[in-house]
Amino acid sequence: MSAPIIWIAIPFFVGIFSLFILRERSSALIGGVTASVLALIAMVLPIDIALLLGSISIKISPSIQFFGRSFEFNTADRPLLVVVYGISALWFLGTEASGTSRRFVSLGLMIIALLTASIAVEPFLYAALLLEMAAMLVVPLLVPPYQKPGRGPVRFLIYQTLAMPFILFSGWMLAGVEANPGDLGATTQAGIVLGLGFAFLLAVFPLYNWILMLMEESSPYVTGFLLWALPTFIVIFALSFLDHYAWLRNSSQLSNGIQFTGVFMVASGGIFASLQRHIGRILGYAAIAETGLLILVMGLKSSEIVTITFLILISRGLELTVWALALSIIKRKAYSLRFNEVQGLARTYPVAAAALILAHLSMTGFPLLVGFPPRLAIWGELAGQSLGTSFWVFLGMLGLLVGALRTLAVFVMADQGKSWSMNESLTQRTMLALGIFGLFILGIFPQALQPFLANLPSLFEHLGQ
Amino acid sequence: MVMDIISWISVGLILTTATTILINRDWRVGLGALAVQYLAASWLVTRHLPFAMGSAKLITGWMVVAVLGITRLGLTNLEHEEDTFWPRGQGFTAILMGIVALITMGSTLSIEAAIPGLGLPVIGGGILLIGAGMVHLGVTSDPWRVTIGLLTLLAGFEILYGAVESSILVTGFLALVNLGLGIIGSYLLMAGSSPLEMEDDR
Numbered sequence: 073m074s075a076p077i078i079w080i081a082i083p084f085f086v087g088i089f090s091l092f093i094l095r096e097r098s099s100a101l102i103g104g105v106t107a108s109v110l111a112l113i114a115m116v117l118p119i120d121i122a123l124l125l126g127s128i129s130i131k132i133s134p135s136i137q138f139f140g141r142s143f144e145f146n147t148a149d150r151p152l153l154v155v156v157y158g159i160s161a162l163w164f165l166g167t168e169a170s171g172t173s174r175r176f177v178s179l180g181l182m183i184i185a186l187l188t189a190s191i192a193v194e195p196f197l198y199a200a201l202l203l204e205m206a207a208m209l210v211v212p213l214l215v216p217p218y219q220k221p222g223r224g225p226v227r228f229l230i231y232q233t234l235a236m237p238f239i240l241f242s243g244w245m246l247a248g249v250e251a252n253p254g255d256l257g258a259t260t261q262a263g264i265v266l267g268l269g270f271a272f273l274l275a276v277f278p279l280y281n282w283i284l285m286l287m288e289e290s291s292p293y294v295t296g297f298l299l300w301a302l303p304t305f306i307v308i309f310a311l312s313f314l315d316h317y318a319w320l321r322n323s324s325q326l327s328n329g330i331q332f333t334g335v336f337m338v339a340s341g342g343i344f345a346s347l348q349r350h351i352g353r354i355l356g357y358a359a360i361a362e363t364g365l366l367i368l369v370m371g372l373k374s375s376e377i378v379t380i381t382f383l384i385l386i387s388r389g390l391e392l393t394v395w396a397l398a399l400s401i402i403k404r405k406a407y408s409l410r411f412n413e414v415q416g417l418a419r420t421y422p423v424a425a426a427a428l429i430l431a432h433l434s435m436t437g438f439p440l441l442v443g444f445p446p447r448l449a450i451w452g453e454l455a456g457q458s459l460g461t462s463f464w465v466f467l468g469m470l471g472l473l474v475g476a477l478r479t480l481a482v483f484v485m486a487d488q489g490k491s492w493s494m495n496e497s498l499t500q501r502t503m504l505a506l507g508i509f510g511l512f513i514l515g516i517f518p519q520a521l522q523p524f525l526a527n528l529p530s531l532f533e534h535l536g537q
Numbered sequence: 538m539v540m541d542i543i544s545w546i547s548v549g550l551i552l553t554t555a556t557t558i559l560i561n562r563d564w565r566v567g568l569g570a571l572a573v574q575y576l577a578a579s580w581l582v583t584r585h586l587p588f589a590m591g592s593a594k595l596i597t598g599w600m601v602v603a604v605l606g607i608t609r610l611g612l613t614n615l616e617h618e619e620d621t622f623w624p625r626g627q628g629f630t631a632i633l634m635g636i637v638a639l640i641t642m643g644s645t646l647s648i649e650a651a652i653p654g655l656g657l658p659v660i661g662g663g664i665l666l667i668g669a670g671m672v673h674l675g676v677t678s679d680p681w682r683v684t685i686g687l688l689t690l691l692a693g694f695e696i697l698y699g700a701v702e703s704s705i706l707v708t709g710f711l712a713l714v715n716l717g718l719g720i721i722g723s724y725l726l727m728a729g730s731s732p733l734e735m736e737d738d739r
Contacts, residue, residue: 139706201710208717212724220729223678229721230674233687236714237667237694244701 074133075119075145079110079153080189087181095174103164103177107157107184114153119145143192148531151524152191155382156304159389160184162507163297166393169503170293170400176213180297183209187305196312197243200236203273203306207232210298214290224285231272231279238269246317253319263326266313273306274367277337280360287352292403296396299359304385307366308531311381314370315532330371331461337364339464342471346478351402351428352409354475355395358435361468362388365450368465374453378529383446386521387434390442390514394507395431398424401500411478416486423496425483427504432476434511436469442511445518544584544658547577551662555669556634558685560627564609567685572602574666578692581662585655585700590708594695597712601688601719608723609681612730630676637668655700666693684722691715 086106090099117123122131135144145153164177186206190199207229214225245262249255270276275283286295314320341361348354362384369380399409401424406413418425430441437447447469454462496504514520529535554574558567575598583591641664648660670690673682695711 139704139709141704141706198704198707198710201707201714204714205710205717208714208721211721215725215728217728221680221725226678226680226683226725230683230687233691233714233718234674237691237698240694240698240702240707244698 074136075149076136076143076189076192078113078132079145079157080143080185080192082185083107083110083157083181083188084185087178087185090181091175091178097168099174099177100164100167103167103181104161106181107161107164111154111157111161114150114157119147119150121147141198142194143189144194145192148527149191151527152308152382152531153188155386155389155524156184156188159300159386159393162390162393163300166293166397166503169497169500170291170397171404172291172293172400173216176294176297179209179213183301187301190305191308191312195243196309196316197240199305199309199312200239200243200269203302203309204232204236206305207302210294210302213294214286214298216291222285222289224282224289227282227285231275231282235269235272238265238272242266242269246313246320249319250317259319263320263323266320267329270306270310271333274303274310274363275360276333276367277340277360280337283356283360284353287356288350288409292352292355292399292409293396296355296392296399299356300389300392303359303363303366304389307370307381307385310370311378311532311535315535318534321534327371327373331368331458332371334364334366334368334371335461335464335468337361337367338468339364339471340468342468342475344471346471346474348475349411350409351411351414351479352399354432354479355392355399358395358432358472358475359392361472362435364468365447365465368461369450369453372453372457376449376453378532378535379525380446380449380453382525382528383449383518383521386524387442387446387514390507390510391431391434394427394504394511395435397500397503397507398428398431401496401504402428405495411482415482416484416490418483419486419490419492420495422492422494423501423504427508429476429480429483430508430511432472432479434515436472436476438473440512440515442514442518444515540584541658544581544656544662547580548658548662548665550574550577551581551665552638555665555689556631558689559630559634559669559673564681568602568606568609571605571685571688572599574689574692575599575602578662578666578696581659581696582699584659586703586708590699590703590705593708593712597715598688598692601715604716604719604723605684608726612726630672633672633676634669637665637672640668641665652701655697659696659700663693663697666690666696669693680722680725684718684725687718687722688715691718 083106086102090102117130117132119132120134122129134146135142164180167176183206186202186209190202193199193202211225211229215221242262242265245258245265249259249262252258271279283299320326338361341357341364345354345357345361348357366381366384369377369384402414402417402421403409405421406417434441434443437443451462454465551574554570557570561567575595579591579595579598582594641661644664645657645660649655649657666689670686670693673686673689677683691714
């Protein structure tokens with residue numbers, strides 16, 4: 073069997089199968105188990121190397137031809153597949169606890185399969201088309217059949233669709249620039265077109281308003297999944313661009329531009345988060361700030377770009393899972409998610425409130441939590457390059473911390489006579505407790521991620537070498 | 538020579554249909570214009586791609602039109618979201634389309650000079666559709682019109698991209714994207730228009 077069939081075709085068809093056949097409860101289980109098994113296979117079985125089990129020889133071939141082009145995974149992709157399907161399993165297993173519809177697992181599996189295909193397709197440029205298809209599959213999740221579509225999903229669809237032509241054209245233009253690097257005009261044009269494409273894809277300021285709209289209009293769990301899945305693969309796609317084109321890597325103007333964009337997103341996301349009175353919008357701004365961190369890292373002149381990026385992506389996956397799950401549970405009680413409705417909720421939903429605050433604190437880079445090691449690494453790199461940039465990043469993180477403290481204050485602001493009770497179901501408590509455990513364990517023992525991180529730089533030929 | 542004439546007629550058709558879609562409020566007229574627009578666009582695509590690939594684009598486009606048409610036929614009580622900004626109205630959109638036409642005339646020659654071999658009708662048709670799509674997306678957030686706008690924009694992009702990239706996989710993926718947009722557009726139109734179905738989403 074070939075690797076693309078295992079990690080692309082199988083989850084895609086399991087997604088289709090579960091869409092039509094399975095019932096709600098078993099759907100979450102099937103999705104979680106499928107993703108876990110795929111992560112396990114990626115961890116255990118090598119690609120393109122024969123494995124002898126008794127008298128049986130197993131070999132996963134690395135590529136498959138499709139309409140004259142290839143989809144290919146190699147050994148370097150294995151840690152990435154483990155991370156992607158491992159975190160996906162968490163999302164799918166949390167479906168029941170979050171009260172999200174069964175379609176989430178079905179479409180989620182198909183989305184992850186398409187996004188995984190985006191890292192396997194050769195030439196890598198075609199990933200833009202697969203990202204667009206995945207984005208389209210998200211829309212039915214964002215808009216339930218009984219709800220009139222708001223502006224958020226429509227704007228999301230517009231921005232993601234606009235990104236695709238920009239990226240495809242920029243790829244064609246970059247090929248020309250590679251052939252004639254002295255042509256400054258063509259270089260500038262290609263850079264602008266590419267920048268616009270990624271600005272739409274990564275929701276760079278001021279194109280991030282759909283995130284905040286979705287946090288108010290759609291299910292927080294689905295939006296959280298979207299804010300984890302799409303940026304993860306878009307960042308890998310962006311790194312592929314940097315890896316393929318030498319002038320992108322070596323251009324100091326481009327590097328400064330990327331850094332400025334990242335810093336602006338971190339600072340604006342953090343400051344705006346501190347001013348919100350809606351706990352869903354706070355998550356949105358925190359995700360924007362973290363995307364800013366990822367962009368900032370891409371602009372750093374460092375050999376550690378790949379390692380730090382994946383460290384952020386792993387922590388982001390766990391933080392957003394816990395945060396979105398807690399938010400979904402709270403939303404059942406306080407639909408609007410505004411401060412005046414969630415006041416004193418720590419007494420009635422203590423586990424959800426604690427999980428939400430811990431995930432939020434982790435995103436601010438609070439020590440002992442999973443978000444701390446990547447931020448420490450970023451501070452280390454930034455301190456050596458620019459104190460001005462460090463200041464603005466600090467301001468953004470401070471804004472997020474203020475947002476966390478305000479949320480905490482609102483959660484515990486209850487009448488003295490109000491008694492404590494635990495209204496989360498057993499499944500919800502178990503999932504949240506597991507999430508909190510993960511936030512602490514990976515924060516206290518970040519070296520547990522080392523086996524995955526050590527091989528990830530080999531995904532790229534030039535970056536991080 | 539005949540080919541060139543047909544190509545220029547296609548550009549004229551694109552200008553007419555794009556303006557009709559933008560100005561006319563009757564969905565039947567809009568969809569009919571979109572179907573004709575796909576015919577003109579697929580002709581321009583065949584200037585650089587094999588006829589079979591151009592036909593695939595035409596069939597995909599007509600399938601999208603059919604999907605949207607069937608969905609719209611089934612919806613009797615659809616309210617159109619009124620534009621909430623000024624300036625607005627048919628006159629305003631006609632002026633915007635005029636500006637797009639002027640920009641197209643201005644930029645076609647310089648693009649042909651920068652990328653020789655594309656052909657003036659191909660560039661003109663592509664830029665016109667992209668511009669019309671952008672105007673559409675700029676003046677509305679109604680899911681129906683947004684879908685039509687995105688499809689128009691993509692049709693323009695496909696004309697230009699077909700001239701520089703001839704991969705079958707890309708053609709196939711673009712067809713899927715077009716079909717997907719049509720289906721998502723239909724879904725957005727239907728969402729909220731039928732009685733509450735709570736058993737699916739707790």
